[in-house]
Amino acid sequence: MAMSPDGKTRLDRRFDDLSAAGRAGLVTFITAGDPDTEISRRILAGLPEAGADIIELGMPFSDPMADGPAIQASSQRALKSGQTLKKTLDMVRGFRARDDATPIVLMGYFNPIYIYGAGRFLSDARDAGVDGLIVVDLPPEEDDELCLPALKAGLNFIRLATPTTDDRRLGAVLANTSGFVYYVSIAGITGTRAPDMAGVETALERLKARTRLPVAVGFGVTTVDQVRAIGKVGDAVVVGSALVNIIEKRAQAGAGAGETVDSALDFVRQLALGVKADS
Amino acid sequence: MSTKPPREVNSYRTGPDERGRFGIYGGRFVAETLMPLILDLEAAYEEAGKDPAFQAELDDLLAHYAGRPSPLYFAERLSGHLGGAKIYFKRDELNHTGSHKINNCLGQILLARRMNKTRIIAETGAGQHGVAVATVAARFGLPCVVFMGATDIERQKPNVFRMKLLGADVRAVTSGSGTLKDAMNEALRDWVANVADTFYIIGTAAGPHPYPAMVRDFQSVIGNEVREQIMAAEGRLPDCLVACVGGGSNAIGLFHPFLDDDEVEMFGIEAGGLGIDTPDHAASLSGGSPGVLHGNRTYLLQDDDGQILEGHSISAGLDYPGIGPEHAWLRDTGRVTYVPASDAQALDAFQLCTRLEGIIPALEPAHALAFVTQHAPALGADKILVMNMCGRGDKDVFAVAEHLGAEM
The missing domain is CATH 3.40.50.1100 (Rossmann fold)
Structure with missing residues (x-):
């Protein structure tokens, strides 16, 4: 279970540690099962050592409406190689057996969870060592579907705030959010535009005035320079599509498993330089 | 999962409820980026329903433009x-x-104008809805992008050409199997990226609330x-x-x-x-x-x-x-x-x-x-x-x- 005796979750503890170290966290996204279960498992296992502070693991879905071409393609590769929600939970369980500190947040769409059965999913996810959930197509208006049961089950439910989240909605968005708030730095789909730094700073000020939760910033972050710039204002920086693109390129080039894993982890090592305190 | 009918039904015509649900169906399962838009749309649609001038303009177009x-x-x-x-x-x-697609498109484009939206997007399968959208977009002088699966483009060539003649930008969707559901995914992605100026004319009585009710009412x-x-x-x-x-x-x-x-x-x-x-x-x-x-x-x-x-x-x-x-x-x-x-x-x-x-x-x-x-x-x-x-x-x-x- 993610919750410790002091009532803090693995995510809370990780953000406490980052704050004590005076630096932002690096959050990396990969799709579970991309390009296949084995390579994906090896990348996942290597992420903490390469510098990922928090891991977002995508649950592949056939119809990822909020994702750009990179993550769409990664979902397709994963599904084609036979990935299922059950296998994704097994991956987390395997990871957790050797790493009890790095938080894992599952990210995806509601339908596979709904079909798995929300209650059964929450209990299996918690048992596997999942710390939080980001479910893109569950806005606050649908909180009773999964968010409230997840909080009850001791899992963090992380909400996205976007450039279109105005002051009227911000209260609703923050109300049942826990662990951290994910600020979507562009109005758009994942990985398609670079974030506008001035806009990010204003948005973070607005968010920080309304919540004590850490704020992670993502969608469109691709370079170590962007990681460094956003790390100066946000509590964590999320990189997804750029990492997924590396996996795609290696897979397309017919690279071996070892080479694909190394390329992905090397990229994460570079990104991690952007959040080192002395950088 | 429960698919039990509601306990008692006095009328089948009162739905959806305030959450946009018909029994357990419907709702608003969309990304946060779209939530403010569909709430605005719901409010604008409610207001339009109370405005006799809106219905009068729609009735006039249905009679003299669509031929009803x-x-x-x-x-x-x-x-x-x-x-x-x-x-x-x-x-x-x-x-x-x-x-029948024109009935809904006329209603929605009047709503788009009411909301000061300047760009129209739509998905289409057979191309009937795409043609109807391209038609009303031409009639009201608004730029229009129609997403259509690459497979469907191949089997519905006459409609593709009609849309182009009408001035629509027909975008081939190759993700998934290149049919209607993929076109709808792509339209939703476009909408998320162009929230300020774009109105999404959904062609069927599906999608997030208020679309199912709104399309039903227009039809x-x-x-x-x-x-x-x-x-x-x-x-x-x-x-x-x-x-x-x-x-x-x-x-x-x-x-x-x-x-x-x-x-x-x-x-x-x-x-x-x-x-x-x-x-x-x-x-x-x-x-x-x-x-x-x-x-x-x-x-x-x-x-x-x-x-x-x-x-x-x-x-x-x-x-x-x-x-x-x-x-x-x-x-x-x-x-x-x-x-x-x-x-x-x-x-x-x-x-x-x-x-x-x-x-x-x-x-x-x-x-x-x-x-x-x-x-x-x-x-x-x-x-x-x-x-x-x-x-x-x-x-x-x-x-x-x-x-x-x-x-x-």
Whole structure:
């Protein structure tokens, strides 16, 4: 279970540690099962050592409406190689057996969870060592579907705030959010535009005035320079599509498993330089 | 999961509730980026409903631009040939642009103007909705992007060219299987990226609230006219209504005004493809299960892992793996009966109607016709059946020729 005796979750503890170290966290996204279960498992296992502070693991879905071409393609590769929600939970369980500190947040769409059965999913996810959930197509208006049961089950439910989240909605968005708030730095789909730094700073000020939760910033972050710039204002920086693109390129080039894993982890090592305190 | 009907139904016409639900179906399952937009849309639609000037402008366009009311036609030779109920066609294929889709597009583009949106996007399957959107966009001078699956572009070339002539930017969608569901994903992605100026005209009574209710309301002109026309022709309500269902907009438009008339039986005809015991069909109510896609909970074609399956139908307008949420609810309550018709049955009915009535139906209502050819003979000669002829078949003649092995 993610919750410790002091009532803090693995995510809370990780953000406490980052704050004590005076630096932002690096959050990396990969799709579970991309390009296949084995390579994906090896990348996942290597992420903490390469510098990922928090891991977002995508649950592949056939119809990822909020994702750009990179993550769409990664979902397709994963599904084609036979990935299922059950296998994704097994991956987390395997990871957790050797790493009890790095938080894992599952990210995806509601339908596979709904079909798995929300209650059964929450209990299996918690048992596997999942710390939080980001479910893109569950806005606050649908909180009773999964968010409230997840909080009850001791899992963090992380909400996205976007450039279109105005002051009227911000209260609703923050109300049942826990662990951290994910600020979507562009109005758009994942990985398609670079974030506008001035806009990010204003948005973070607005968010920080309304919540004590850490704020992670993502969608469109691709370079170590962007990681460094956003790390100066946000509590964590999320990189997804750029990492997924590396996996795609290696897979397309017919690279071996070892080479694909190394390329992905090397990229994460570079990104991690952007959040080192002395950088 | 529970698909139990609601406890008690006093009226079938009061939905959706304030959460946009019909029973457990419907809702607002969208990314946060879209939430403010659909809440704005809901408010704007509510306001428009209270503004007599909005309805007056819509009525004027429906009459003088779309050509409404469409006739209610007694299909005498088909009725005689089948030897049973008197069959009437609601001639929505005679509308401007050749299908019922224009009813909804006129309503939505007036709303877009009211909301000061300056760019229109849409998804299309068969191209009927795309043509209707491109038409109203041209009429109101707004730029328009239509997302269409690459597979559908190939099989609906005449409609693709019509959209281009009308000035629309037709974007081929190659993700997934390149059909309607993928076009809808791509339209949603475009909308998320262009929230400030863009209005998304959804073509069917599905998607996040308020779309299912709004599209139904704009299409209810069909059923409201039938009510008046059949009273004038027969002095009573029909015994039976029949319409094809893909997403279900023409069917809900015909059914909704009659839902509380217990004596009127209703049948929604799904695309049975090669048969609902095969993987190649698009009958989400007969062969699917409840799930969440494209902003609403409804019946879907999906696998055990909740991944959405591709629909198949001879008709590009019906091969959507979902269905409007109100139909899902009407199915569970038992108010409407949903029945599949196969590709082959639709093709037969297509030819029968063409020869007997001199009306070339679109392949979509040809599915409804297939059911009519079976059901009408089972009813007495004193019974009245109304079928919605929701589209004309010009766009389908190439595909039909291919299926029949004919040289063009």
